[in-house]
Amino acid sequence: MSKTIITIGREFGSGGRTIGKEVAARLGIECYDDKIIDEAAKISGFTTEFIQGIDEKARTSLLYNIVMSTAYGAPFRSNANGAMSLDAQVFFAQQEAILKLARKSCVIVGRCADYVLKDEQNLLRCFVYAPLKDRLNRAVGEYGIDKYNAQKIVQQEDKSRRNRYNTYTDRIWGARENYDLMINSSIFGILGTCELIVKAAEEKCGT
């Protein structure tokens, strides 16, 4: 198989992570998600727990995002004391980790990987989405999220993904021009979506 990198952006609850693992298994390649945090920790000197904590804060705290934005302005800019935001430092460490892991064929779920790897030749950029009601069902039934808070949590997760993507790239999360293929996973199911991604990888990368 020629080198194949597949990135999967996804709406929360659309099954993107499961799809990524299944696609990787079918192609006999690695799927990276949490391993990016481990690798970023090695690169940056931060602990895995610290990076996870930054991820968590960015995800759950609007106040945190506002403070970061106010203190540092654009994410890549240092503040008055020359310091780059911790969020930006973690983003750059994850970016280095992605570039390192993508030296070999792999699937990478989330983490702006389609943008980070934009110069990669054999790159298939996918985005997986689904209607809100189906994502709520998955969030409650599979991820164990309390059903009374599910809608708030699902929308907060999407907002966090959108904010981070839009902040660290010059692109808009989920906008079609950033992707090669966008799939409604409710229509095709997890396995059908995998079939389509594998087929697309064959078409684009000769997998």
Next chain:
Amino acid sequence: MSKTIITIGREFGSGGRTIGKEVAARLGIECYDDKIIDEAAKISGFTTEFIQGIDEKARTSLLYNIVMSTAYGAPFRSNANGAMSLDAQVFFAQQEAILKLARKSCVIVGRCADYVLKDEQNLLRCFVYAPLKDRLNRAVGEYGIDKYNAQKIVQQEDKSRRNRYNTYTDRIWGARENYDLMINSSIFGILGTCELIVKAAEEKCGT
């Protein structure tokens, strides 16, 4: 083959019409585009030329759209004299034509068909897009559009499609929630895009 209806929304110059014809040929079913106008003419009593003229005006004249909108308000509303806009009458005639033609398996390109056929069970809703530069190349090289006006014309066509879709449906043209599958035709080429649509039809409709 079980009944299969495939709708293809598309950015101008992305090759959507060619893709529609090729997909239909592979599945051994009809592809409807201009035939919808003929059928709408029969249904409405307007001539084919008149309907084409309305289509053309809507496409090329911003002033026409403003006048229609000012005179009639929402497209489905009659004006003070109880008359429905000609544009709306043509839309409804085309809608009836689509519903009639879609009694059998077929591919329908454009004309808000994904919305018109929203209650159809075996419906695969596709959207084909491509970067502007590639669409300009196709507009000049294949459609024979003057290269100095190509960008203006391509963007005007997209705007017209967007306006009509957004006006006559309660949806946003090109927004992912309206489609099952969205494909960047520059990445996969005409034939690769057809392969993916046929595969998706197999997955969804058991084609």
